[in-house]
Amino acid sequence: MRTIKLTLAYDGTDFAGWQIQPSSKTVQATLEETIEKITAVRPSTLASGRTDAGVHALGQVVSFRTESRLSTEVLQRALNAVLPPSIAVLDVANMPDSFHVIRDALRKLYRYVIYNGPVRDIFSLRYAWHFVRGRLDADAMQRAASSLVGKHDFSSFETSGSPRKTSIRTVYDLRIERGRGGQAHFITLEIEADGFLYNMVRTIVGTLVEVGRGARPESWPGEVLQSMDRRRAGQTAPPQGLFLVNVEYPKVALPKAVGYLKR
Amino acid sequence: MRTIKLTLAYDGTDFAGWQIQPSSKTVQATLEETIEKITAVRPSTLASGRTDAGVHALGQVVSFRTESRLSTEVLQRALNAVLPPSIAVLDVANMPDSFHVIRDALRKLYRYVIYNGPVRDIFSLRYAWHFVRGRLDADAMQRAASSLVGKHDFSSFETSGSPRKTSIRTVYDLRIERGRGGQAHFITLEIEADGFLYNMVRTIVGTLVEVGRGARPESWPGEVLQSMDRRRAGQTAPPQGLFLVNVEYPKVALPKAVGYLKR
Incomplete structure (x- = not known):
């Protein structure tokens, strides 16, 4: 048996999220x-985190154990040949058996895309929140976001229902930018943290948008954070703007046992 | 009666092209x-050119005549509210009755997008030709394209079956570029001409790709052009990579008769 780490991209539009559910794709x-189909044995896969229906991944990380001796290159080609077009395997790596895709994750990066122009952008309908009721002030959103960076109890930005030991997370970086040139109608938010609570990114986006549209002062998201009360925060932004971009793990040396497998 | 010019964007994926056909969308x-629905009268619309099934538009131009006295702003908002999400009206303008959307077009700009990376890009499947059988040499394609710029008989690059007076067209510009940074897997071809024959852009792309993949020398597209024989050219590239970007018209002054209509 060996442990495999897959890096996946997927278009979440046509899936009911990551996790297996009866009678949903x-x-x-x-x-x-x-x-x-490829290894003749159904594996148990584990992802770095579940993504909800409609949420996309540019770099989701998934692990499973297998007795297959296919090289990582052959495994990647075979997976990409059989998977539907909306899922792609970007990388396959052999890992030590001690590797744990959730526990070992050091930090995650999410991106949220808002389309904010006067007329809908038909090519990004599946990949952005279309906010066309007036212009958002991205600079005000960036200033308001500063109070969320750091180690905090983020329970104000958590949809209840998902089990977790603590609601304390450390946000390392939170950048909000309006594009330039041909991208001027797009606002991109990138948030990096050691972990995220359920719906945390989407609730932070829904809250910052209240500042961007002028309905709340720049001090408000900090007050929402302090209150530790979900009812104080803004709406949960829709799923199609959200992308899991990257999950970072410690660099590890390959154990000798799998050293014969080319990487 | 007045003459209206619409500028449209559409995602061609789910349409059987521009032109009305029985029992197709x-x-x-x-x-x-x-x-x-908006003016209570079914108009006859005319487009600057037909686009085929799967071909997209960033700036298709369409004209029609109407007795409606709605302002251009109100007409644009109403159209965008009723149209499906995959079509957007980017601009509405009043034109002199002499305006003819096909005859008056000075030049058109098409873009063709090729995805050329090792693993499929799931977010551009509907908007690019996925060419994953090896790396294309975009610089060689650009050099080979130079023989197509200028006034030529393009019958080698025309799919027969569409009526036209002449197969002579003037290509003003033909640029082929591989993207940089995060766009390095995309090759974009932009071609500007006074007009295009049926499937001309897609056949030029299919021909230049033969050079890009090293199957033909850089001199070959020029020889194909000289031969005036469609059977000599490469395959017709698939429709989903093609975008009608822009149609250019002479600047015209509004006639007094429609001057009361706000623009």
């Missing part, structure tokens, strides 16, 4: 069926 | 039904 079920 | 039929 999910990324996890599709991936496990594909691995079974 | 087309952009023209959808637009005419929408205008009828």
Whole structure:
């Protein structure tokens, strides 16, 4: 048996999220069926985090154990040949058996895209929140976001219902920018943290948009954070603007046992 | 009666092209039904050129005549409210009755996008030709394209079946570039001409790709042009990479008769 780490991109539009559910098409079920076709054994996959219906991934990380001796290159080609076009395997790596895709994650980067122009952008309908009721002030949103950076109890920005030990997380960086030139109608928010609570990015976006449209002062998101009361925060922004961009792990040396497998 | 010029963007994926056809969803039929809902009269629309099934538009130009006295702003808002999400009206203008959307077009700009990376890009499947069988040499394609710029008989690059007086066209510019940074897997071709024959852009792309993948020398596209024989050219590249970007018209002064209509 060996432990494999997959890096996946997927378009979340047509999936009911990552996690297997009865009678819904999910990324996890599709991936496990594909691995079974290639290795003849249905694996149990584990992702760095679940993504909800409609949420996309540019670099989701998934692990599973297998007895297959296919090289990582052959495994990647076979997976990409069998997977539907909306899922792509970007990388396959052999990992030590001690690797744990959730516990070992050091930090995650999410991106949220808002389209904010006068007329809808038909090519980004599936990949951005279309906010066309007036112009958002991205600079005000950036200033308001500064109070969320650092180690805080983020329970104001958590949708209840997901089990977790603590609601304290450390946000390392939170950048909000309006594009330039041909991208001037797009506002991109990037947030990097050691972990995220359920719906945390989408609730932060919904809250900062209240500042961007002038309905709340720049001091408000900090007050919402302090209150530790979800009812004080803004709406949960819709899923199609959200991308899991990257999950960072410690650099590890390959154990000798899998050293014969080319990487 | 007045003459209206619409500038449209549309995602061609779900349409059987621009032109009305029995029992197929087309952009023209959808637009005419929408205008009828707003003005109570079904118009006859005319486009600067037909686009095929799967081909997109960033700036298609369409004209129609109407007795409606709605201002251009109100007409644009109403059209965008009723049209499906995959069509957007970017601009509405009043034109002199002498305006002819095909005859008056001075030049057109098309863009063709090729994805050329090692693993499929799931977010551009509908908007690029995925060419993943090896790396294309965009610089060689650019050099080979130089023989196509200028006034030539382009019958080698025309799919027969479309009526036209002459197969002579003037290509003003033909630029091929590989993107940089995060766009390095995308090759973009932009071609500007006084007009295009049926499938001309897609056949030029299919021909230049033969040079890019090293199957033909850089001198070959020029020889194909000289031969005036469609069978000599490369394949017709698939529709989803093609975008009608812009149609240029002479600047005209509004006639007094429609001067009361706000613009």
